Amino acid sequence: MNARLLAVITPGEEAAALASMTGLATIARAAEAEVRLAYFQPLPAPRVDRHDRPVASVDAEMSRIEGTATQALGAATRMFDDLRVETVVRFGTPRREVSREADAYAPQIVVIFAAARGLLARLRGWALRRRLARRAEARVLVLAPTPRPGDGAASARQPALRPPAPLPARRE
Amino acid sequence: MFSDLVGLIISVSPVLLLLVWRERADRQQHAADIVRADVDAGARRALEGESLLAIRVEAPTAWRPGHVRLTTPRGYEPLIGRAFQTVMERVPNGYEVVIHCGGNS
Numbered sequence: 001m002n003a004r005l006l007a008v009i010t011p012g013e014e015a016a017a018l019a020s021m022t023g024l025a026t027i028a029r030a031a032e033a034e035v036r037l038a039y040f041q042p043l044p045a046p047r048v049d050r051h052d053r054p055v056a057s058v059d060a061e062m063s064r065i066e067g068t069a070t071q072a073l074g075a076a077t078r079m080f081d082d083l084r085v086e087t088v089v090r091f092g093t094p095r096r097e098v099s100r101e102a103d104a105y106a107p108q109i110v111v112i113f114a115a116a117r118g119l120l121a122r123l124r125g126w127a128l129r130r131r132l133a134r135r136a137e138a139r140v141l142v143l144a145p146t147p148r149p150g151d152g153a154a155s156a157r158q159p160a161l162r163p164p165a166p167l168p169a170r171r172e
Numbered sequence: 173m174f175s176d177l178v179g180l181i182i183s184v185s186p187v188l189l190l191l192v193w194r195e196r197a198d199r200q201q202h203a204a205d206i207v208r209a210d211v212d213a214g215a216r217r218a219l220e221g222e223s224l225l226a227i228r229v230e231a232p233t234a235w236r237p238g239h240v241r242l243t244t245p246r247g248y249e250p251l252i253g254r255a256f257q258t259v260m261e262r263v264p265n266g267y268e269v270v271i272h273c274g275g276n277s
Contacts, residue, residue, distance in 0.1 A: 020273065022249060022273070023249060023252070023271055023273035026249050026250060026252060026253040026256075026273070027252070027253065027256055027271070029253060030252075030253040030254070030256035030257060031256065031257065031260075109260075114270070126236065129237075129268065130237075133237060133268070139260060139263075139269070140268050140269075141268070141269045141270075141271065142268055142269070142270040142271070143270075143271050143273070144270055144271065144272050145272070
């Protein structure tokens with residue numbers, strides 16, 4: 001165990017991260033790295049009912065989100081059986097918290113999960129990668145889901161299926 | 173005289189800018205081809221010959237770093253693990269490693 005691997009999960013990338021756990025395990029095993037799965041969430045608002053009476057405070061919401069995330073990620077990391085894995089949940093502005101986490105953990109490899117999403121989310125991901133790439137000591141690795149032939153732009157390039165032409169009328 | 177010179181510069185500068193931009197893009201593509209050859213050679217050595225690991229390198233541009241894309245067919249992801257160390261050693265600064273695996277499988 002000589003390398004440290006930080007896997008960054010930002011809001012909106014949860015599904016892509018869970019789907020790419022096999023790939024992450026393969027990479028961590030190849031790099032003989034210890035893994036920290038860091039899930040970043042913005043600070044939640046207190047939960048209120050329809051009369052604006054507080055139902056759950058910010059702390060209660062944070063502990064609920066942390067518990068749910070830890071449980072889901074813990075279940076997904078069972079395939080890391082021979083590796084050291086820890087799961088952390090950080091609250092705050094994801095961009096700032098990712099930088100802080102990278103500074104504190106000092107990883108050699110930073111893994112980012114790329115999901116096919118909207119333009120704004122892609123721009124956010126691009127800015128995050130630029131920020132992480134400036135750190136000379138860490139290599140940025142992007143885990144992207146494999147596109148299927150029927151997905152997105154690939155399907156747009158394929159010719160549309162046409163119904164078969166009708167048979168010519170028979171002459172008697 | 174001066175206005176003729178300014179007119180000449182204004183009319184020629186787009187062509188010159190385009191040529192400079194193409195020259196720069198061609199150089200970066202050439203560098204990306206060298207990176208691809210190097211990474212491919214390392215991966216072949218690590219995997220002891222031809223494999224189903226596909227390597228594609230995209231040159232860096234002004235707004236994004238270069239990409240070294242590793243792709244395998246579904247079920248062959250361990251190939252990436254076997255070649256991972258070699259690939260990481262050979263990818264230069266300014267390039268990101270993008271691994272396509274597992275998403276929709």
